[in-house]
Amino acid sequence: MTNAEIVTLLSHVAAAYSVMDEKKHYFQIVAYKKASEAIESMSTQLTDQYEEGKLDAVPGIGPSIKKHLTDVFENGKSQHLEKVLATVPSSMFPLLDIPSFGPKKAYRLVTEFHLTNPKTVVQDLQKIAKQGKIAKLDGFGPKSEHDILQAISEYGMGVNKSSRMVLPYASEIADKIVHYMKRCPQAVQVETLGSMRRKKETIGDIDVAVATKDPKKVIDYFVNYPYKDRILEKGDATASILISGGKHIDLMVQPVGSFGSLLQHFTGSKEHNIKLREYALKKDVSLSEYGIKKITEKSKTQKVRESDQTQTYDSEEKFYNALGLDWIPPEIRENTGEIEAALHHTLPKLIELKDIKADFHLHSSFPIEPSHDLGQDTIETMAKYAEKLKYHSIGFSEHNPSQKNHTKEEMKRLVEQRNHVIDQVQKITKSVRIYKLLETDILPSGNLAIDNSVLNILDATIVSVHSVFSMNKNDMTKRVINGLSHKKAKILAHPTGRLIDKRPGYELEWEELFAFCKKHNKALEINAWPYRLDLSDILVKRAISKGVNLVIDTDSHAVSQMNLMRYGVDVARRGWAEKKNIINTWPPEKIRSWLLST
């Protein structure tokens, strides 16, 4: 059972409760949604938590949901959850993936028109809408019928609530729109918001904030964005457009004086904001995107809007400080302890891109006849670029020469030839120390793919898994630790092997691996390749808490890819990494003695 399946299950339970009686089940609905969202944002598998007996360590999972999930893991289903789901027609669930469809609308339509087949329900509904039958229902009209048709057609083209982009792709779109908005004469300040600002590994919608004295003009300017497909919403303070590719861009506008509150509010995460508001309520203040409002007896009972009493903030620092908290970097606003740390002034001083002085995972074009892909640029080109980046250390880590096609002696000769080129390049790039590494496969047996005679002519090696991903957790852990045990092996590259949205990666006994790495001074890699970002933020945080050192590498196969380092730093920041936790920020001599230690 994957996380995605559990997320679907729990959100469907919440939807079923909403249909049954939203008022009566209000808090169950909130609880199931909360649990579902918490699991969605996990980057480890819930089954792991279950196996370790730590299901309720997940925020939002308490005794009751824990019991139901345990049933699901043990028996494939939970009697209780099945019972709840059975109160509504299962044909309503596929509709929930379509934008603008919630539980009420989905239920109403499938019951009203007796749509019972979940497999065809979307097409069936489309047919009915085209016949003009929806507009005749109470509470619906021609416009909502039209909107339903549009939503279904866009859904058919891949627009749905859950589709997300990887960070670099989203960054490209965001940069364009930010650039466009900055040219709006009335825009004083322009910032991204949401998961984009928090640098999550995948991004849903792009959210942009603008500070202005003239919201109307800014919103008019925004909805005229030349690359838009159509306008989704347009109000006094917000607007939303759809761009080609089915991505939403949301705009939030606010006066300069309350821009800090706006940034805070829409940067989220949702979990962070909920926690922050709960905390604020205890201090008798209420938070919104406009600022902080003192709760009086009158406003409690009458629910009157007392905007004149709202204290506004032009910066986020002032907003957080007003609550007695230190400013919290956007990357760690996930309700994983940052609010408590801000309260006690114990927030980490997160690593920054400028701290990075090394990159150990570079694939050059040297014809080493590798087991996997070769790089595109020469050792010299890449070393020169490292100088430009002001690095003091780099390492060439081509894949080891293919075992299948070469004898031990041939492999050794190839590596010697490569080392010779490195020596030549080292003479002309004095400011960067170049290490002779390889990226060596850890075979299913746990042995390394190259012989000691080859390993001995290296400064050190990165090791990684590139085959037989389907081993069980125990065996895979043994395999990895075995590979990492070689005295020349210093770094475990892309430790889970996952590819975002393509391949889940293999499971490891993390506590065992962390303990091993700490004891033997091995590093785990944060691979900055956009589809890897492996280790993930959550595992980074766990590793750091166990005292494991990490290294951020780009895994570059071309010189331009050396710029991907920023995405690795984003992951490290999201994992609460400080400079000291990341080996490529260390001074050159410290790196040298670590890398060459045996």
Next chain:
DNA sequence: GCCGTTTTCGGCCCGACTGTTTTCAGTCG
């Protein structure tokens, strides 16, 4: 159904926007 720097009971974030409505329901973030 979850959760704890007032608490193991009694609370539970806050608001915008749209369509179909004469004051609100549904959806979204």
